[in-house]
Amino acid sequence: MQTRQQPAPAPALARPDGSPVRVLVVDDEPNLTELLNMALRYEGWEVRSAASGMQAVRTAKDFGPDAVVLDMMLPDFDGMEVLRRMRTEDPNVPVLFLTAKDAVEDRVAGLTAGGDDYVTKPFSLEEVVARLRALMRRTAITAVESDSLLVVGDLTLDEDSHEVSRGGTEIQLTATEFELLRYLMRNPRRVLSKAQILDRVWNYDFGGQANVVELYISYLRKKIDVGRAPMIHTMRGVGYVLKPAE
Structure with missing residues (x-):
């Protein structure tokens, strides 16, 4: 008779001082x-x-x-x-x-x-x-350098001032582009589906219009990735992921 292997317990989380979260x-x-x-x-x-x-x-x-x-x-x-x-x-x-x-x-x-x-x-x-x-x-x-600063690789986004830069070069984004990038940067290395992005960045009235995600991802790529090692990647059939350039 085979014994069922129990899943490994999740690692314990603790505060920086070691006390319970x-x-x-x-x-x-x-x-x-x-x-x-x-x-x-x-x-x-x-x-x-x-x-x-x-x-x-x-x-x-x-x-x-x-x-x-x-x-x-x-x-x-x-x-x-x-x-x-x-x-x-x-x-x-x-x-x-x-x-x-x-x-x-x-x-x-x-x-x-x-x-x-x-x-x-x-x-x-x-x-x-x-x-x-x-x-x-x-x-x-x-939460890397300050309360409002998101940092992934050489890409930085300040949630308070709405300033974005990559490699020290400032990047101008529209309000929607900024919200999309903020969501990607809050979830680095995590594949996000079109449905998740629609839920977070737009409202549910868009329904099945997932092409709006593709459109704004293309806008972001033109501003974030063109002429540089890419950070925004498409996982075909799954969604998109942002990670530091290799």
């Missing part, structure tokens, strides 16, 4: 909050919870979370307002939105407002943990 769970459903708390504590993480927007903002200021699980619908004000207030204290804290299954507008609005990812209810606890791990790893990778 901190996660804030914001939801007004007590049963769901308790399940999330148990799952996250099982990972060895320190967890606090809040059941309202106001409580979430106060707790975040006191707790200093490394990531936030944030329900879009709360009894006092919505998740986007919570996000806005928390980001005044910590502009870089990654936020994973919880949204209703059919609330397409919420997903679009949440990502446009600066949320990093979302899961739809009902969800698996394993998915939430995996998404949080990915967010925290990506945050550590991209």
Whole structure:
């Protein structure tokens, strides 16, 4: 009889000082909050919870979370307002939105407002943990030189001033080109599908018009890659990936 090999456990995440990572769970459903708390504590993480927007903002200021699980619908004000207030204290804290299954507008609005990812209810606890791990790893990778600066190879993007340069040469981008490049740079070496890019950079009204992604990728390549070693690569049938030039 063959024994089934167990998957290797995911590497433990920790803060720079070695202490457990901190996660804030914001939801007004007590049963769901308790399940999330148990799952996250099982990972060895320190967890606090809040059941309202106001409580979430106060707790975040006191707790200093490394990531936030944030329900879009709360009894006092919505998740986007919570996000806005928390980001005044910590502009870089990654936020994973919880949204209703059919609330397409919420997903679009949440990502446009600066949320990093979302899961739809009902969800698996394993998915939430995996998404949080990915967010925290990506945050550590991209926050290189300052709170607002993304750096991949010799390409830099300042999220505050909207300045972009490669190899010290300034590059002028339109607003949409900037948002597309920012999304690629927040996910270096990660293949992003056209659907993911549409969800993040445009709104869902584009539907199947994935050719808009191809069009703007071509615009970016003309400004970022022409005359240089390419950084934006097409993975046929899968999507696009940005990585340092070889």
